[in-house]
Amino acid sequence: MITRVLCLIVCSLLLVSGQDPQRPQYHVMPPSNWMNDPNGPMYFNGIYHLFYQYNPNAAYWGDMHWGHAVSKDLVHWQNLPPALYPDKPYDTGGVFSGSATIVNGAPILIYTGIGPVPSQCIAEPLNINDPLLLNWTKPPQNPVIPQSPPGLNLDGYRDPTTAWQSGDSYYIAVGAGISGTQGMALLYETNNFLNWTYLHPLYQSTNVSVSGDMWECPDFYPLGEQYVFKASTSNGDMWFVGDYNQSQMFSQINQGLYDYGKFYASKTFNDTRNDRRILWGWVAEMDSQDSANARGWAGLQCLPRELTLTPDNKVAANPIVELASLRTNYIPFGVVSVDSSGLVLNGISTGDQFEILIRVLSVDPGVTSFGLFVRQSPDFREQTAIFLMSALPPSNTDMPGLDYRGVAIETEDPEICQTLCYSDFMCRAWTYTPPGMEGPSAMCFLKGYPPALNPRQGCVSGRKGIVGIDRTNSSLATDADKSNQAAPLDDNPATLHVFVDHSIIEIFGNDGTSNIISRVYPTLPQSMGVSLFVEGQGQVLLSVDAWELGSIWSNSI
Numbered sequence: 001m002i003t004r005v006l007c008l009i010v011c012s013l014l015l016v017s018g019q020d021p022q023r024p025q026y027h028v029m030p031p032s033n034w035m036n037d038p039n040g041p042m043y044f045n046g047i048y049h050l051f052y053q054y055n056p057n058a059a060y061w062g063d064m065h066w067g068h069a070v071s072k073d074l075v076h077w078q079n080l081p082p083a084l085y086p087d088k089p090y091d092t093g094g095v096f097s098g099s100a101t102i103v104n105g106a107p108i109l110i111y112t113g114i115g116p117v118p119s120q121c122i123a124e125p126l127n128i129n130d131p132l133l134l135n136w137t138k139p140p141q142n143p144v145i146p147q148s149p150p151g152l153n154l155d156g157y158r159d160p161t162t163a164w165q166s167g168d169s170y171y172i173a174v175g176a177g178i179s180g181t182q183g184m185a186l187l188y189e190t191n192n193f194l195n196w197t198y199l200h201p202l203y204q205s206t207n208v209s210v211s212g213d214m215w216e217c218p219d220f221y222p223l224g225e226q227y228v229f230k231a232s233t234s235n236g237d238m239w240f241v242g243d244y245n246q247s248q249m250f251s252q253i254n255q256g257l258y259d260y261g262k263f264y265a266s267k268t269f270n271d272t273r274n275d276r277r278i279l280w281g282w283v284a285e286m287d288s289q290d291s292a293n294a295r296g297w298a299g300l301q302c303l304p305r306e307l308t309l310t311p312d313n314k315v316a317a318n319p320i321v322e323l324a325s326l327r328t329n330y331i332p333f334g335v336v337s338v339d340s341s342g343l344v345l346n347g348i349s350t351g352d353q354f355e356i357l358i359r360v361l362s363v364d365p366g367v368t369s370f371g372l373f374v375r376q377s378p379d380f381r382e383q384t385a386i387f388l389m390s391a392l393p394p395s396n397t398d399m400p401g402l403d404y405r406g407v408a409i410e411t412e413d414p415e416i417c418q419t420l421c422y423s424d425f426m427c428r429a430w431t432y433t434p435p436g437m438e439g440p441s442a443m444c445f446l447k448g449y450p451p452a453l454n455p456r457q458g459c460v461s462g463r464k465g466i467v468g469i470d471r472t473n474s475s476l477a478t479d480a481d482k483s484n485q486a487a488p489l490d491d492n493p494a495t496l497h498v499f500v501d502h503s504i505i506e507i508f509g510n511d512g513t514s515n516i517i518s519r520v521y522p523t524l525p526q527s528m529g530v531s532l533f534v535e536g537q538g539q540v541l542l543s544v545d546a547w548e549l550g551s552i553w554s555n556s557i
């Protein structure tokens, strides 16, 4: 009650003044209230559609509808009324996530209805000639898959993929999981979208500690010469690159994360206009529910990202090139040399709404990290650091803390610990301790964030290259999450592409292979500064371009 009253006051004030300093201006989100997963993205009849999990009543999760936004260029958007809402016995508990498939020239939405049990349901356009596809109808055959396959003892069952065609049949996968055991995606076949046959798991987890025991929002698509399976897991949105064979089984050869930050429930679609694969993902808030209630909105979508397969079978995700149409002012900083005294980047007049692209030309060996401060106040009380670090070869030192796993190893060779770290996409740094120091046998500690070096006799430590964000001083607000985030770099630091949009920061490291989405909530109006910094001895040589960016919203596309 108190939060609703507070929201009424604060939200009205913000609406009257037209200003909400935390509200992003070039990220897709509803006019107000709660957004989560992207649903059913598609390109149809010259228009991009994005549906999404939406609570029309409040800035918290509940009463799931499918919100709807449309665009002609994937950059500028118009919000429309919700497309799907809970109105049938099989979806009164919510119209949960799902996908769109264009079949014989018309889209079919398939979603999870929450009724007495979760079921898979379809919806079709009421009027295929309506260019905006405002109204949708649910056929009487719903739910088309009334329940999960018997005998599997599933704890979760939801989020059907876009269908893919092979011969006369279409296939979908549905997310599922067995508590404490494994996540999985269940494969179904149909030839009419009304009658479905369960076949077998398309793919399932082999390691519950890596990918959790419930896979939400599965996705499956061809990319380059390979196939990609994606699951939203307890460790984030994991892609698996691999092979899809004649018997409809997937097997992986590589795995990683689209993004190491606040990114979840993502979904791709085939952009037939430009023959490419586009990714959307949900970015949640990282402050308190009270603050979200007071603002009157929560959640947004990441920038649309184009996916490509790298020669070594990684999925790279980069902002689509059309986002250049948002650039309103170019600030060419050119080639700059920076040392530990730093460099202020004057000239970006919208420090809460801009893009910066840094290319690393050279790094002196004594430099330990370098990067940029954004949302920086002149008195430095608020600032957020985005940084790059080169890999640190094994050295006789300790890196105490920040372990996500410690394993006993049978050998006294510290290189085994390094190999463990380098073969785990979650690992950023490692420390080896000899027998007798942390237990009877030698130990290997894997770290989720690079800790500071600390001398300690006998330890051996090393670090991967890192792109990271340090939010320790990002906000004076006590409820803002100030934990740090880092993504491992497989190669030397090369590029850092950053988008700042009020409370969201999107970081693309090394051409989209090491990405982090983060949220910051500066409180001071003057937290608009941008500057470069270097830690350690020596200089870095950087090429720097920046652009001020406009808004994506229009009343009609």
Ligand code: DQQ
Residues within 6 Å of the ligand: 036, 037, 053, 064, 096, 097, 098, 112, 158, 159, 216, 217, 264, 265
């Ligand atoms: N969100 C939806 C579910 C999905 C979850 C409900 C993932 O369908 O599993 O809002 O964020």
